[in-house]
Amino acid sequence: MDSGSGKQEIVNVVTMRGIVKRFPGVLANDHVDFTLKKGEIHALLGENGAGKSTLMNILAGLYRPDAGIVNINNKPVTFSNPRQAISAGIGMVHQHFMLVPSQTVTENILLGLEKPSFLLHLKEYDRVISDFGKQFGLEVDPTAKIWQLSVGEQQRVELLKMLYRGAEVLIMDEPTAVLAPTEIDGLFAIMRKMIDQGKSIIFISHKLNEVMAISDEVTVLRHGRVTAAGVATKTTTIPELARLMVGREVIFDLQRKPQKPGKVVVDVKDVCALNDKGLPALQGASLHVCAGEIVGLAGVAGNGQRELADVLTGLRKCSKGSICIQDEDVTNKDAGAGIRHNVSHIPEDRTHVGTAPDLSVTDNMIMKKYHQKPIGNGWFLSMQAAEKYTRELKDAYDIIAPSINTPVRMLSGGNLQRVILAREISALPTFMVAVQPTRGLDVGAIEGVQRLLLTQREAGSAVLLISEELDELLALSDRIYVIYEGKIMGEVLDGDIEKIGLMMTGTPCETAEKEQLPNV
Template sequence: MFVVEMEGITKRFGAFVANDGIDLRVKRGEIHALLGENGAGKSTLMNILFGLYQPDEGSIKINGKPVTISDPNEAVRLGIGMVHQHFMLVEPFTVTENIILGKEPRRLGFLDLKRAEEEVRRLSEQYGLQVDPRAKIRDISVGMQQRVEILKTLYRGADILILDEPTAVLTPQEIDELIEIMKRLVREGKTIIFITHKLKEIMRACDTVTVIRRGKMIDSLPVSETDESRLAALMVGRDVSFTVEKAPSQAEKAVLEVEGLVVKDNRGLDAVRGLDLEVRAGEIVGIAGVDGNGQSELLEAITGLRRVEAGVVRLNGKDVTNRKTRDILRRGVGHIPEDRQKRGLVLDFSVGENMALITYDQSPFARGIRLRYPEIFAHARRLIEQFDVRTPDERTAARALSGGNQQKVVIAREVDRDPDLLIAAQPTRGLDVGAIEFIHRRLIEQRDKGKAVLLISLDLDEIMKLSDRIAIICEGKIVGWVDPETVTEEELGLMMAGGKGEGAKS
């Protein structure tokens, strides 16, 4: 029995065809992966199923009955819930207040918060979500916030859950936990549509996979009858290499020197504690660590986004400690931030404007105080083609792009500036395998041109493939250095957790 049948779905945005006659059939009680490149049309198709968009052509059946899903309220009435890639939570509110928002239980005309908390606790226990109903959203982890979003759909009675790129911002441990939650939801009678481009997660978690490429449905098949290589080829239309080819590093002079760095977090506690770090021209230094061990504060201190309490940061031998971010970037630093929406883009600016965000007041983009938009947009068109950014045009607002294509805009801007030091924090977060292959190649190219690259990633596979040296960070300190050619993932994981590995300091 199919719980969802979408037939011939077409959706246009002006001349751009996001969905082109797509068919999708989802069986009851399965985890069904919707796989595709960044900008392939996955989220658009699911936004149609959730009533956020109306199809230009095609039809939808839910549980065998033809339906018109005019808005999200109608989708909820039909038992459809959606957890969006970027969470829609009110940070000062509690978990319970967020979950019941718009559907508050009342007693004698007043909000019955006690009953609401009891219902949230019951749902949390039933599905193994382990969420504290009274916790404030701003005080809980990203993984826990995602569980709150799932609880919001369950509280509204959803039987069909759409999870849009749910693992994009999770740690490896949180991904494992989410997969277990998904399997438990299915055992409890739910059906899950899992939008993703991560092949390992499809192989681990899903029953069926439907592949979309450039707005068209390519194939739908049982996961048990395929493998990662075949899925990658179906997704991008060519064979994809899962290995990174690179020559031995020819490291030269130090470009970045960090000595005795002390940086506080938002609570006023030491997040970075007397840290020393050196990155040389012609090498990629990877920083491996469990999330929350000072990585974010370290990068923000280096780039001028957070105050240094003690210690020194040198760039090409010159002290840049506590200088303004603009000054640091213009001294030869490129920064791919871990949060593209908060730190990397002005979402309401166009793609073209975002690609000139660092150099907008310099020639050829400005003459005096006047911006030269023909040059800005010509520059953007070149980068859009070079980095395969899926956008209707360079004038489109960055907000309208998929998460992966927003990431490509940031990477294109920073790499094109050809900085002496490129800081890449989670550079491939939210990207598909084809884009990951491309970005890895560009990082290696920067290194081979004699540039210094500082890589921070929660993906150990990425750290081990790209790095020439790996620094392990734990509780705000570099606790060891290892050679990626000889260290194992197990040794690396042990050192990241504060244990003693085999790596020697270098």
């Protein structure tokens, strides 16, 4: 039983010349040239909104260029849809997976293929998909429903789907943005195996350490133009790539000024809560955050971080325990109570929790201000005042958008995050819960977000920083709690990475300290 691709010409070289793509108010690609050679991992690097995904969406058949030529093996090609691109050996794995949650792995992989056309012998195809996955180190249960899989496993399904269709060139759009560190290592091993089997990979990213670790060559885009083309990775450095991306020197080591924390702003005691599946997510979690400090929460994804953030911001009920903000019990009160106590929330899910995607930048910006003067006055809403307020924040936070009336779903990830930060920080929070605030952002945007968090600390806000980036936690946090299976394993004051690592795998703080003691 063959894969669903049929015979295809081997793709030896892909070139894109003079590619131009415009959207209303935005020139996404401005005469871009790009070359991919067979058997290489070529990183496409750039800030959020630099035009990386747009360029690759053209190569994958999702967009038609306004100008320019795409060549495969030195022959011009024109793709009207992704099916034509796949037929030519080009497949794209998107940052947001294109899978049907209620169907199995096998059903998702076969979906849309001409064969099988009528009768589906599912057990036979389950075996075929299982064997096919083993060829590339992409083992995943073919009978599992998509919703039952982890994010890393779902990504494997997307890769299998493209490979099964015969893709010679794989475009991977921000593939590590939603993965835990251990899953990233696994993905890189899979990518190297695919290269060994003759595939070529375009790796869209803005994570410089990953680009240096996995790629052979790098092309950098800034504001839709190429600033470096086909640079051998071994001949460049992270600071140089950062400068090419953002057009200035990037400070990687932000200084946290010494300051004495103030009184306890948030006190969480023995909190228990369930996750969305009704299973225990928090099991007696206790912590506190003081004014003028950033407290980090470290842990492998899925150990109760999201549920803790939800409980603290009134988005989830807790079944046990108490939460006090500024000495007032706010246990199980709604999000409105949190807003009244000047609680700000930067959620992990920017699109569905942090913003209303179909509403404008202005509408999203005034969500905490619409009832306050001068924007709100009783039943009346002053759009003039709302737009003035939005323009001020747009300029202050360097938000790039065609206009303040643009729906936020049209913004890049970095600009969407800036909208959320502008709204939440302008509310002058007493307490801020920041969940993965720099996930998916480029180095310039990460530096900006981290500076804003440090500014909040200096202004006297209490900040709880929930992140899977240990380097970020160590750089910004005054103290770090470690969470494992919904329990706080202890508190780390000295930034000891080894101790934090042991605690993240379930070792209590006291035991972790003993295990670090040298044998006498």
